[in-house]
Amino acid sequence: xxxxxxxxxxxxxxxxxxxxxxxxxxxxxxxxxxxxxxxxxxxxxxxxxxxxxxxxxxxxxxxxxxxxxxxxxxxxxxxxxxxxxxxxxxxxxxxxxxxxxxxxxxxxxxxxxxxxxxxxxxxxxxxxxxxxxxxxxxxxxxxxxxxxxxxxxxxxxxxxxxxxxxxxxxxxxxxxxxxxxxxxxxxxxxxxxxxxxxxxx
Amino acid sequence: xxxxxxxxxxxxxxxxxxxxxxxxxxxxxxxxxxxxxxxxxxxxxxxxxxxxxxxxxxxxxxxxxxxxxxxxxxxxxxxxxxxxxxxxxxxxxxxxxxxxxxxxxxxxxxxxxxxxxxxxxxxxxxxxxxxxxxxxxxxxxxxxxxxxxxxxxxxxxxxxxxxxxxxxxxxxxxxxxxxxxxxxxxxxxxxxxxxx
Amino acid sequence: xxxxxxxxxxxxxxxxxxxxxxxxxxxxxxxxxxxxxxxxxxxxxxxxxxxxxxxxxxxxxxxxxxxxxxxxxxxxxxxxxxxxxxxxxxxxxxxxxxxxxxxxxxxxxxxxxxxxxxxxxxxxxxxxxxxxxxxxxxxxxxxxxxxxxxxxxxxxxxxxxxxxxxxxxxxxxxxxxxxxxxxxxxxxxxxxxxxxxxxxxxxxxxxxxxxxxxxxxxxxxxxxxxxxxxxxxxxxx
Numbered sequence: 001x002x003x004x005x006x007x008x009x010x011x012x013x014x015x016x017x018x019x020x021x022x023x024x025x026x027x028x029x030x031x032x033x034x035x036x037x038x039x040x041x042x043x044x045x046x047x048x049x050x051x052x053x054x055x056x057x058x059x060x061x062x063x064x065x066x067x068x069x070x071x072x073x074x075x076x077x078x079x080x081x082x083x084x085x086x087x088x089x090x091x092x093x094x095x096x097x098x099x100x101x102x103x104x105x106x107x108x109x110x111x112x113x114x115x116x117x118x119x120x121x122x123x124x125x126x127x128x129x130x131x132x133x134x135x136x137x138x139x140x141x142x143x144x145x146x147x148x149x150x151x152x153x154x155x156x157x158x159x160x161x162x163x164x165x166x167x168x169x170x171x172x173x174x175x176x177x178x179x180x181x182x183x184x185x186x187x188x189x190x191x192x193x194x195x196x197x198x199x200x201x
Numbered sequence: 202x203x204x205x206x207x208x209x210x211x212x213x214x215x216x217x218x219x220x221x222x223x224x225x226x227x228x229x230x231x232x233x234x235x236x237x238x239x240x241x242x243x244x245x246x247x248x249x250x251x252x253x254x255x256x257x258x259x260x261x262x263x264x265x266x267x268x269x270x271x272x273x274x275x276x277x278x279x280x281x282x283x284x285x286x287x288x289x290x291x292x293x294x295x296x297x298x299x300x301x302x303x304x305x306x307x308x309x310x311x312x313x314x315x316x317x318x319x320x321x322x323x324x325x326x327x328x329x330x331x332x333x334x335x336x337x338x339x340x341x342x343x344x345x346x347x348x349x350x351x352x353x354x355x356x357x358x359x360x361x362x363x364x365x366x367x368x369x370x371x372x373x374x375x376x377x378x379x380x381x382x383x384x385x386x387x388x389x390x391x392x393x394x395x396x397x
Numbered sequence: 398x399x400x401x402x403x404x405x406x407x408x409x410x411x412x413x414x415x416x417x418x419x420x421x422x423x424x425x426x427x428x429x430x431x432x433x434x435x436x437x438x439x440x441x442x443x444x445x446x447x448x449x450x451x452x453x454x455x456x457x458x459x460x461x462x463x464x465x466x467x468x469x470x471x472x473x474x475x476x477x478x479x480x481x482x483x484x485x486x487x488x489x490x491x492x493x494x495x496x497x498x499x500x501x502x503x504x505x506x507x508x509x510x511x512x513x514x515x516x517x518x519x520x521x522x523x524x525x526x527x528x529x530x531x532x533x534x535x536x537x538x539x540x541x542x543x544x545x546x547x548x549x550x551x552x553x554x555x556x557x558x559x560x561x562x563x564x565x566x567x568x569x570x571x572x573x574x575x576x577x578x579x580x581x582x583x584x585x586x587x588x589x590x591x592x593x594x595x596x597x598x599x600x601x602x603x604x605x606x607x608x609x610x611x612x613x614x615x616x617x618x619x620x621x622x623x624x625x626x627x628x629x630x631x632x633x634x
Contacts, residue, residue, distance in 0.1 A: 262407055264403055264404050285430075360531070
């Protein structure tokens, strides 16, 4: 079994093509939830869950429903509805099992639906040619999982930095979004160092 | 609010990107070139206006608890129309904008305006709101694109600017996006502070 | 009950309207999109084999699947020279790379055309970048004349030999002055910062050519055998 391909997919989505810092997807929660490390982690885990399961269902629906019936042009509609339903499910689960986290995430939990990264990874799975390829479904799921991990990594790093920034002496006009963006830019610059990295051929 | 004000609020006072802080995802990714920025503005404004119209038309019969799926379905429909039209008649634009065309459906601006405005106001006002927000979005997008394309690729609309100038590649990649927007927001804050 | 009936009706109505609208748009754009794919293929052939008359589209099957190629010919210096074109597919840095390669009976590349790529913008995607001879100011003032239409990365493959190994070197972005030295050594200069993409293109070309060489007999016009040959090889007249 070709394990190499899965390792390179994981490495690609977490580091080389990090969804937030390289592909600039999933910014809304990145800016909104990254104020404290605990909420960042909770959000990250929810996103990993949604992305992995969404990758599975969107791949299956695309391969076994949209292609055979020649409805591939409905891809965007089908995918977003799948994601919206999954997020509803996650909301209900979290409400029952971890109500404090549910409260802490607040409005940002239903906003996972509009997270560009979630729809992004679903579409990218198709564009990467995983549908119809050997072990394609597994590749999609691994890519979804990796994208979530990369997102969580970026989110967690940002939260750690912002917690420190609270105590720093920042000029008035830079406080809030401007300094956050500049920090994100520096992080993105460092992640740019991963580009060109290809482990296996 | 007067009809004219409905339109202009989206451009400056309630600029979706710089003031409200929504729709940032596509902004940063698509502002790599002025051409991309202009086409994205066109596509997003089309979807915004059309969905505002339809949402405003059905606001009477849509039960409140299913309004989000209804909005999403409406928006996705128009996004698919844009996707297919671009793919058929502007294939180079279609491949340049890539996954950001289907990502218009999760553009916070469109869903946000449907929820905040179109579902509570008449069709004509919704059209103006959509056009204004689209214009504000577009102007910010183009401003970012002009900065990034000139410094990052030494080009404007695909034409080389200065012969022999090595552009700063990082400007058209992610870092440049973050830095430029960060500095722009800082500039906005200074302008707002001066106004007070 | 009412809690469910009204929403279901509204959603059904909406879905019906959306479905109808989308089916309409899809049916009107589908033929345009399909037609464009064919046009793209024809244009790529013209770039890969400039000046050649395309004769036939042929194919063969081997263990890797179906392989489609085109035969062509051109009249050069009074002689009829044969040409072939194939589509090389390989995985680039991100996604598939599809390149149309045209070469003549002496296995010299006449041209390549990268048809599909999804490489990193600013790096690998520069394989499709065109080095314009003019600047923005020239266009505004009307000084611009006929400009370059071929990406410089593709241009450097012209005149390279497929019979020998093509090497990738790092001499900076290619420009016309580098042509002679690189061609004599059968080398291509990698895109700055995008060696992976450059190697991927080169590899896909070499692999597809190897497949074609084993399955198709490609002889220059003068040495056509008098009689026909065996099972797997296909004689090209």
